Amino acid sequence: MLVTFGSLIVKNLFRQRTRTALTAVGIAVGIATVVALGVITGGLRTASNDFVKSGGADFMVAQKGASDLTYSAVSRRDWQAIEARPDVERATGVLFEVAHVGSNPFFFYFGYEPAALGGLGLRPVAGRLLAPGAPREALLGAKAASSVGVTVGGSIVLDGLPFRVVGLYRTGDLWQDSGAVVPLATAQELSSKKNVVTAVHVVAAPGADPHDVAKDLERELPRLVAIESAADYGKVDQGFEVLGAINLAISLLAVGIGAIGVMNTMIMSVFERTREIGVLRAVGWRGSRIVRMILLESAALCVLGAFVGVLLGVAASRAILLVPAVSSFLTPSYAAEVFVRALAVGLVVALVGALYPAFRAVRLSPMEALRYE
């Protein structure tokens, strides 16, 4: 029995239910794309951050300007120079390669010096670690073992070379747990990268500030770059930057397409109600109240679309992870930031889509609006 501003907005939206529903679906598809991409890129960042910090490392050093981490090359001389620094407690070189194993084209394997494995945080699950002087032994991450169906005593072929699996491990780092560890010398031979590692994981000496050590290292060895977190990953992997750009482009596209849909709906709605808006002006409604009514109608429509879009986006990101090759290097990251961005996209769509209709609604004088046929 009491009409409120909110109930008036809901009633207006539900006048044309099909149109409202279709517009909300259009917005939802855009938002779902933003959410799914956000969840995936967030997951990729988390995984890469875990890799940077693997084995308790403070940061990772790689070749400056590499277009992809696997293309990075740090010479043994530079690695030794890092190792020799008094402010560095430990410097572990790793050769990072990708092989096609079974149906997985992105199977990661890591070449480490067997003697360094003890300090890398590899928790043996079964079997033992690599023995010195055994070039064809491999360790399998627990996740990889279950996905390729190989256990201790079995064998795995990496880039055409068979390895005997002597142990299973867990690190908590998705990439390493989904891959294999082999002796560094064998990995270098296999990939024709003699005396070269992909990166060096660095632990600063007690009392030394890791950030200062990283910056000092970059000054001393200008061909190298220190990666302290996933945010720095773009320095050695342009794929991350490309992914970020794609994410932004799709978000903007979603805003653009969504805004056009909302604008179309709101323009039709305002045109149909021109006389009614004239009546509201005639009974004393301020122009600002009418603008607020139209903006809130649009916002309600977009929030509804955003809510459905978030659900669709989460479902889509889970569906993508059903592909084993994807789940080996990606875990979804449902960070609050992703959902805040989805809501922000929805509200920007609402604002952009409703501005012109709102402007048009108050531009007419009450009498012009009342005369509108």
Add this chain to the structure above:
Amino acid sequence: MSELVVDVRDVRKTFEDGRIVALGGMDLQVSRGEFVAVVGPSGCGKSTLLHLIAALDEPDSGSIHVGGHALESHKELSHYRARHVGMVFQLHNLLPTLTAIENVQVPMFELDLGVRERRRRSQNLLRAVGLEGRERNRPPQLSGGERQRVAIARALANEPPILLADEPTGSLDSAAGRTVLDLIERLRAENGLTIVLVTHDRDVAARADRLVHMLDGRARPEPMLATSLPSSFPQPVGGSR
């Protein structure tokens, strides 16, 4: 001498780049509590005059003072429309998705009224216009006369001192029209309203204290008492501008 609440002086209003002259120097003075009927043939400018007094449109020249407000210099016309005048249109102009009582509450958004006061006031108004029990009906569920009564209740929602009615019975049958006029007269007696009513209908005009006869956008020189309405008074032929 009674206080002037509507003072229209030498108002001109044209449409279509001056090709159509709706008002060509109109004067009108209405005292507090007076019931004035503005009559005249179609296109003589009656409705335009009412729309200008309601601040729904702006004159090309001349001055309009309502309740001490000079409309040409009034900065917040929406404030004026919400508080100082209530407008009843020939067609009810109710919002179709809202119930009768919700339609009555629509103008109250501009007042700082509490929920209880809004509900109380709208219920009282619907009771006053004889629509108790029809509060939850939407306009399509009401008859023409009932819709017009809701429109009158809406016009009085913010307790304006002046009621402006543009052919309020123009779309009703004679019985429904009589009911609406009785209602307007009763509300005037109860609330001391000043009423300016535009009509084609001699029976409607006969209810007023005073007639203002318009022709070609101007008032005739001699205002007439309603009781002296000439027999040649034109009959309704359609809407007027």
